[in-house]
Amino acid sequence: MTDDDFEKIDNIIKNYDGREGFLIQLLLDIQSELHWIPKQAIKEISMRTGVPVSQIFRVASFYKAMSLSPVGRHKVSVCMGTACQIRGAQRLLDVARSRLGINPGETTTDRRFTLNRVNCLGCCAIGPVMVADENYHGRVDSRRIEKVLDQLAAD
Ligand code: FES
Numbered sequence: 001m002t003d004d005d006f007e008k009i010d011n012i013i014k015n016y017d018g019r020e021g022f023l024i025q026l027l028l029d030i031q032s033e034l035h036w037i038p039k040q041a042i043k044e045i046s047m048r049t050g051v052p053v054s055q056i057f058r059v060a061s062f063y064k065a066m067s068l069s070p071v072g073r074h075k076v077s078v079c080m081g082t083a084c085q086i087r088g089a090q091r092l093l094d095v096a097r098s099r100l101g102i103n104p105g106e107t108t109t110d111r112r113f114t115l116n117r118v119n120c121l122g123c124c125a126i127g128p129v130m131v132a133d134e135n136y137h138g139r140v141d142s143r144r145i146e147k148v149l150d151q152l153a154a155d
Pocket residue numbers: 079080081082083084085119120121122123124125127128129
């Protein structure tokens with residue numbers, strides 16, 4: 001975590017000072033600012049609010065909207081379902097891995113990208129399929145995935 005991250009966490013905790021029933025909203029605010037909830041944030045919340053670490057951890061792990069590992073600003077998923085694999089999904093995943101320098105399930109150190117492999121997205125007819133943030137791309141080839149990654153990198 002950077003000093004900037006600590007400052008953001010500090011300000012968010014201050015916003016909830018003395019409020020009751022704050023935990024979920026506080027965690028959502030941290031998720032929204034940092035795109036994940038670091039362990040240090042959980043310890044800090046516990047120290048300053050008296051809520052046990054185990055309770056904060058339980059809440060943060062329960063909600064899908066919260067992540068306990070870093071998530072990039074851009075999420076790139078390559079479908080590795082059978083139909084997409086037959087149409088070259090492995091090559092797309094290799095291009096994304098090489099281009100981003102990470103493996104599926106990882107986030108770049110600058111936290112710009114998270115790469116995932118997913119199973120069938122339900123649109124096999126347009127495979128191979130990738131999802132960049134919320135946008136589906138069908139019949140993707142190596143050039144297309146490079147172009148999509150370029151556009152995201154420029155954002
Ligand atoms: S296998 Fe990729 S969308 Fe179905």
